[in-house]
Amino acid sequence: xxxxxxxxxxxxxxxxxxxxxxxxxxxxxxxxxxxxxxxxxxxxxxxxxxxxxxxxxxxxxxxxxxxxxxxxxxxxxxxxxxxxxxxxxxxxxxxxxxxxxxxxxxxxxxxxxxxxxxxxxxxxxxxxxxxxxxxxxxxxxxxxxxxxxxxxx
Amino acid sequence: xxxxxxxxxxxxxxxxxxxxxxxxxxxxxxxxxxxxxxxxxxxxxxxxxxxxxxxxxxxxxxxxxxxxxxxxxxxxxxxxxxxxxxxxxxxxxxxxxxxxxxxxxxxxxxxxxxxxxxxxxxxxxxxxxxxxxxxxxxxxxxxxxxxxxxxxx
DNA sequence: TAAAGTCGTCAACGTGGTTGTCGAATTCCA
DNA sequence: TGGAATTCGACAACCACGTTGACGACTTTA
Numbered sequence: 563x564x565x566x567x568x569x570x571x572x573x574x575x576x577x578x579x580x581x582x583x584x585x586x587x588x589x590x591x592x593x594x595x596x597x598x599x600x601x602x603x604x605x606x607x608x609x610x611x612x613x614x615x616x617x618x619x620x621x622x623x624x625x626x627x628x629x630x631x632x633x634x635x636x637x638x639x640x641x642x643x644x645x646x647x648x649x650x651x652x653x654x655x656x657x658x659x660x661x662x663x664x665x666x667x668x669x670x671x672x673x674x675x676x677x678x679x680x681x682x683x684x685x686x687x688x689x690x691x692x693x694x695x696x697x698x699x700x701x702x703x704x705x706x707x708x709x710x711x712x713x714x715x
Numbered sequence: 716x717x718x719x720x721x722x723x724x725x726x727x728x729x730x731x732x733x734x735x736x737x738x739x740x741x742x743x744x745x746x747x748x749x750x751x752x753x754x755x756x757x758x759x760x761x762x763x764x765x766x767x768x769x770x771x772x773x774x775x776x777x778x779x780x781x782x783x784x785x786x787x788x789x790x791x792x793x794x795x796x797x798x799x800x801x802x803x804x805x806x807x808x809x810x811x812x813x814x815x816x817x818x819x820x821x822x823x824x825x826x827x828x829x830x831x832x833x834x835x836x837x838x839x840x841x842x843x844x845x846x847x848x849x850x851x852x853x854x855x856x857x858x859x860x861x862x863x864x865x866x867x868x
Numbered sequence: 869t870a871a872a873g874t875c876g877t878c879a880a881c882g883t884g885g886t887t888g889t890c891g892a893a894t895t896c897c898a
Numbered sequence: 899t900g901g902a903a904t905t906c907g908a909c910a911a912c913c914a915c916g917t918t919g920a921c922g923a924c925t926t927t928a
Contacts, residue, residue: 566847568827570858571834572739574847575732577854580865582725600866601884617906629885631907636883653893653906674721681724685849693846694719694727696838701730705723712733713753713866754915770875782916784876789914806875806924 582677589673595666597640601709603670605633606642606663608707613658615648624708642666735830742826748819750793754862756823758786759795759816761860766811768801777861795819 583600590598608614608622620630634657637643642663648654659667681690736753743751761767761775773783787810790796795816801807812820834843 565831565840565844567824568829568831569824571827571831571843571847572732572735573858574850574854575728575735576862577858578850579725579728579732580859581854582728586725615906616908625884626886627907628887628909632884651894651906655907671720671722674725676721678718678721678724681853684852687718689845689849690724691718692842693849694724696842696846697727697731699837700834701727701734705726705730706733709729709866713862768875769877778915779917780876781878781918785915804875804925808876 582674585677586670586673589676590666590669593669593673595669598642598666601633602637602640602642603666604707604709605630605637606659606667609643609657609659609663611659611664613656615654615656619657622707624706637663735827738830739823739826742829743819743822746822746826748822751795751819754786755790755793755795756819757860757862758783758790759812759820762796762810762812762816764812764817766809768807768809772810775860777859777865790816 586603587598587600590596605619605623608619614622616631616634617627619634620627623630623633625633634643634645637657638645642660643657644660645655645657648656678690685693739756740751740753743749758772758776761772767775769784769787770780772787773780776783776786778786787796787798790810791798795813796810797813798808798810801809831843838846
């Protein structure tokens with residue numbers, strides 16, 4: 563049994579990622595969030611429960627503050643985030659998640675648990691743990707949210 | 716030892732993918748192909764050694780023929796592909812990889828072997844094989860090249 | 869041979885990234 | 899304390915990459 567060619571490894575990793583994200587958004591759509599795009603999930607995660615300014619958001623997502631501002635525009639337009647003046651600093655505008663935004667994040671977390679449970683059912687708990695551990699070893703473990711423009715560059 | 720939260724699984728898979736692709740392009744740049752973007756690799760893979768028309772390319776990449784045509788424009792402009800009239804059908808224009816394009820694909824394949832070998836060195840051959848097998852199980856195994864616009868949609 | 873389908877291209881547009889610039893507000897420091 | 903430097907959000911112009919719709923040229927089909 564020969565080893566798989568090297569180019570399969572990235573394709574398999576991407577397929578796994580893509581499958582999970584697709585499944586997430588299918589289920590999210592069924593639960594009342596049909597217009598959340600993968601990008602929005604990352605952005606809302608970066609905003610977090612305490613809110614953030616556009617500049618902070620840009621740093622967390624690895625994009626310019628202008629690009630972050632546009633993302634907030636889109637999120638605001640869909641009702642997932644809102645801007646409020648910062649009482650302590652008139653330059654800043656704090657971006658906060660709306661209840662709808664928080665709901666979508668909570669549901670996403672729950673759905674991801676279910677999806678992981680499916681992997682455990684199919685592969686066994688030890689194999690999934692090993693897979694996670696191995697990936698953590700090879701990637702250094704730090705999660706990066708600056709995903710959006712990375713691929714097309 | 717509690718299990719990892721479900722949301723880590725997709726992030727780990729993506730991190731692995733991203734690490735491999737970043738390493739590939741770093742090395743590719745050092746070997747004389749600094750302006751190959753990840754997207755171009757997928758497109759050239761889809762063109763293949765026998766060439767393809769823009770329409771076929773679009774089908775393989777899961778995008779419109781117009782989008783495929785634009786990709787070919789960029790590939791052509793960078794010297795990785797060229798268009799030739801089809802002698803048998805004056806409507807068609809066959810897109811073929813140039814020697815430079817073929818060279819970049821060959822180098823990519825070699826670099827991917829090296830990168831996989833690094834994983835084997837770090838994790839052991841059996842763990843890498845298990846990882847690949849598990850991912851194949853969970854994703855159905857068919858590789859999809861239609862990656863470009865999927866994320867931002 | 870007329871009708872129907874396919875191929876490539878052009879045009880207009882949407883999204884999401886970039887840099888440069890700017891006024892307003894805040895912070896720093898001599 | 900007051901001027902200089904910095905930071906914030908916004909605007910504009912531009913690029914990358916996708917989408918539809920339309921169209922002329924060419925083949926295939928009935």
